[in-house]
Amino acid sequence: MKAHQAIWPVATQCRVLDVSTSGYYAWLNRPPSQRAQADRAIGDAVEIHFERSRCTYGRPRLQADLRDTGIRVSDKRAARIMRERNIHGASRRKGFITTVRDRDARPAPDLVDRNFKADAPNRLWVADITYVPTLAGFLFVAIVLDVFSRRVVGWAMASHLRTQLVLDALNMAIHQRKPKDVIHHSDQGCQYTSIAFGGRCKEAGVRPSMGSVGDCYDNAMCESFNAILECELLVTHRFKSHSEAALAVFEFIDGWYNPHRRHTALGMLSPVQYERRSAA
Numbered sequence: 001m002k003a004h005q006a007i008w009p010v011a012t013q014c015r016v017l018d019v020s021t022s023g024y025y026a027w028l029n030r031p032p033s034q035r036a037q038a039d040r041a042i043g044d045a046v047e048i049h050f051e052r053s054r055c056t057y058g059r060p061r062l063q064a065d066l067r068d069t070g071i072r073v074s075d076k077r078a079a080r081i082m083r084e085r086n087i088h089g090a091s092r093r094k095g096f097i098t099t100v101r102d103r104d105a106r107p108a109p110d111l112v113d114r115n116f117k118a119d120a121p122n123r124l125w126v127a128d129i130t131y132v133p134t135l136a137g138f139l140f141v142a143i144v145l146d147v148f149s150r151r152v153v154g155w156a157m158a159s160h161l162r163t164q165l166v167l168d169a170l171n172m173a174i175h176q177r178k179p180k181d182v183i184h185h186s187d188q189g190c191q192y193t194s195i196a197f198g199g200r201c202k203e204a205g206v207r208p209s210m211g212s213v214g215d216c217y218d219n220a221m222c223e224s225f226n227a228i229l230e231c232e233l234l235v236t237h238r239f240k241s242h243s244e245a246a247l248a249v250f251e252f253i254d255g256w257y258n259p260h261r262r263h264t265a266l267g268m269l270s271p272v273q274y275e276r277r278s279a280a
Helices: 010-017 021-029 034-052 059-068 075-084 163-177 195-204 216-234 242-257 271-279
Strands: 124-134 137-146 151-158 183-186 207-210
Touching (some): 010 021, 034 075, 124 163, 137 242, 151 271
Antiparallel strands (some): 137 151
């Protein structure tokens, strides 16, 4: 009625809609209910936390952020408020093949058998390669992730898919964590089955492990990180150069994912928080 009062008089609209004029004006001047005021406050808080998550969090993680600030809200109420404010989590993109099996190479045995569990840091690492599209071509990213805390402990970026890419990621993980007898699990890509990679593992006391061919479940945890990187950074950004993309990936891993991003498998803690709490 308010939107159409410039076309039809309020009294006429009330008569047609069988609403009393006094009742309409009473509703118009009535202050918002306590629940409406609470919804507005919750919605404002949700928007703040959504912005802090780089516009990636969905309902469960936003609820965890709200709980940390003393605001508890039900699933349905949170979903309704997010829907009213057009807030939704990040979605995923289509895949691209980054590793190709060398049929002449002898793969390492599968020491994991899909049991992606570790009771302490540096017991089991998983590794994989993903890619970042740029106007200058693909930037390839090699990742080494600690299964215990889902923390990225090593990474490397390059415009090629040669063995040196995964060697650089492994060397970073070794330098940062100084492991003893850690298992390094990957797929059977030619980079991981190469002589150079196997020699570096032997030199550093790292035990290589590889899953079966063409089965994403045999490296599911690292595939999960790749999906996070893709849907929370790559889908929403376009990069002009390799250097611009490399800076964004570095900032995502070291400035957001490791120290701040919540994981449902870690009790809604970030990898760094989980390691600190476990150490304490």
